[in-house]
Amino acid sequence: MQEGHAVSGGLTAFIISPIGNRLEPVGSPGRARYEESGQMWEEVFEPACKEFGLTPVRSDKITETGEIPDQIFTYLRDADVVIADLSHANPNVMYELGLRHSRAGKITIQVGEYGQLPFDVTTIRTIQFKRTEAGLVAARKELSEALKAALEGGGSALRATLVFNDAPSASPEKVRADASKSAAEDEGSVESDDPAVLDMLAEGEAAMHHIAEVLEEANVLISDVSAQTVISQEKMQQSDSKGKGFAGRLLIVKELAEAIEPTGIELEERANEFLADVRQLDAMIRYGIQRLQNGDEDIAEAGGFITSTLGLVDSAESGAVGIAKYQTSTKNLRKMSKLLDRPSKSLERGSGRLLEGIDIMSHWKAPLEELRSQLPDDRDGSAPTS
Numbered sequence: 084m085q086e087g088h089a090v091s092g093g094l095t096a097f098i099i100s101p102i103g104n105r106l107e108p109v110g111s112p113g114r115a116r117y118e119e120s121g122q123m124w125e126e127v128f129e130p131a132c133k134e135f136g137l138t139p140v141r142s143d144k145i146t147e148t149g150e151i152p153d154q155i156f157t158y159l160r161d162a163d164v165v166i167a168d169l170s171h172a173n174p175n176v177m178y179e180l181g182l183r184h185s186r187a188g189k190i191t192i193q194v195g196e197y198g199q200l201p202f203d204v205t206t207i208r209t210i211q212f213k214r215t216e217a218g219l220v221a222a223r224k225e226l227s228e229a230l231k232a233a234l235e236g237g238g239s240a241l242r243a244t245l246v247f248n249d250a251p252s253a254s255p256e257k258v259r260a261d262a263s264k265s266a267a268e269d270e271g272s273v274e275s276d277d278p279a280v281l282d283m284l285a286e287g288e289a290a291m292h293h294i295a296e297v298l299e300e301a302n303v304l305i306s307d308v309s310a311q312t313v314i315s316q317e318k319m320q321q322s323d324s325k326g327k328g329f330a331g332r333l334l335i336v337k338e339l340a341e342a343i344e345p346t347g348i349e350l351e352e353r354a355n356e357f358l359a360d361v362r363q364l365d366a367m368i369r370y371g372i373q374r375l376q377n378g379d380e381d382i383a384e385a386g387g388f389i390t391s392t393l394g395l396v397d398s399a400e401s402g403a404v405g406i407a408k409y410q411t412s413t414k415n416l417r418k419m420s421k422l423l424d425r426p427s428k429s430l431e432r433g434s435g436r437l438l439e440g441i442d443i444m445s446h447w448k449a450p451l452e453e454l455r456s457q458l459p460d461d462r463d464g465s466a467p468t469s
Contacts, residue, residue: 093136094164095162096162099142099166099167099175100120100124101116101171101173102117116173119214127223128166135231163190165180167179168194172200194210194211212225215351297357298399298437301357304350312339312343315339344429347430350434351433354437358440361440371388382454382457382458389458393448400448403441413427414431
């Protein structure tokens with residue numbers, strides 16, 4: 084424990100976070116949430132809590148997906164500290180956080196991945212982080228600072244908590260006035276036109292190009308690590324032939340760990356960029372598909388974008404099999420030696436986020452193929468040449 088930190092003296096910290104599902108296929112959203120939850124526990128929540136002698140308890144070790152048993156309610160009511168990971172606006176987490184906010188005199192700290200927070204809780208102080216090695220270190224430090232301030236009596240109660248516990252009920256006159264306002268039409272409101280699909284798709288083209296570039300960069304990084312691994316295996320064979328035994332192998336593993344660690348960090352960063360771009364493009368494409376399906380836009384004019392997007396999806400899907408096999412191999416690599424644990428985890432997380440993004444893209448395929456089949460005969464959907 085660092086000098087000057089408060090000691091909690093047996094207090095409990097209850098961690099609520101997206102649970103995910105470890106049984107879902109590798110690269111699926113449920114599996115990704117499960118792996119992210121474990122990462123946050125190992126690298127942020129547990130070490131920050133132990134700095135102050137807090138006993139951390141994980142909600143995902145108490146419950147299964149979709150269940151909220153009595154133990155959860157008890158911890159939400161009684162735990163000295165609740166730390167809520169709001170990333171991806173998980174419904175269970177949001178419900179549990181709402182229950183916690185009704186408890187006066189209790190410490191509640193919110194954290195969440197940057198860009199993945201629900202809008203209506205960002206007004207409450209939330210520790211935001213980027214899911215990179217440096218970002219998680221920063222999140223742990225900021226959480227430690229928040230815990231220190233809270234345990235020493237800093238901060239103030241949430242307005243929602245004060246109102247919930249202490250505010251008088253609305254008077255009948257106030258209820259009637261509010262009901263009247265609710266029933267009245269907004270004055271001077273102007274209905275805004277929906278954005279034209281071509282304008283929206285044009286904005287998405289930049290994201291598409293970046294997605295393709297980042298995916299290509301990620302595949303190069305994966306190839307580099309694979310090549311390094313093959314070289315190390317050859318060195319081990321040479322070492323064995325010279326009778327250097329396990330000591331010789333361990334030296335080679337150490338060299339491999341040092342060689343691939345920077346690549347693992349870079350792969351994770353590229354994969355985070357890829358997934359962020361895919362999520363941004365997902366909303367655009369789904370909206371565009373809906374307008375085209377409803378006949379609100381001319382399919383022929385969108386033919387080039389339809390075809391180029393399908394090409395990008397096909398390219399991504401063709402690489403997904405190799406990425407999935409690679410992710411499995413990184414797990415086996417980690418079993419070889421503890422020296423490979425850290426770089427292997429970065430590589431595993433990075434490849435997992437690539438697969439999660441590709442899974443999102445795969446959902447575009449069927450509706451886009453249906454739209455392509457409706458293109459006029461004189462428009463093959465190819466992008467116009469300049």
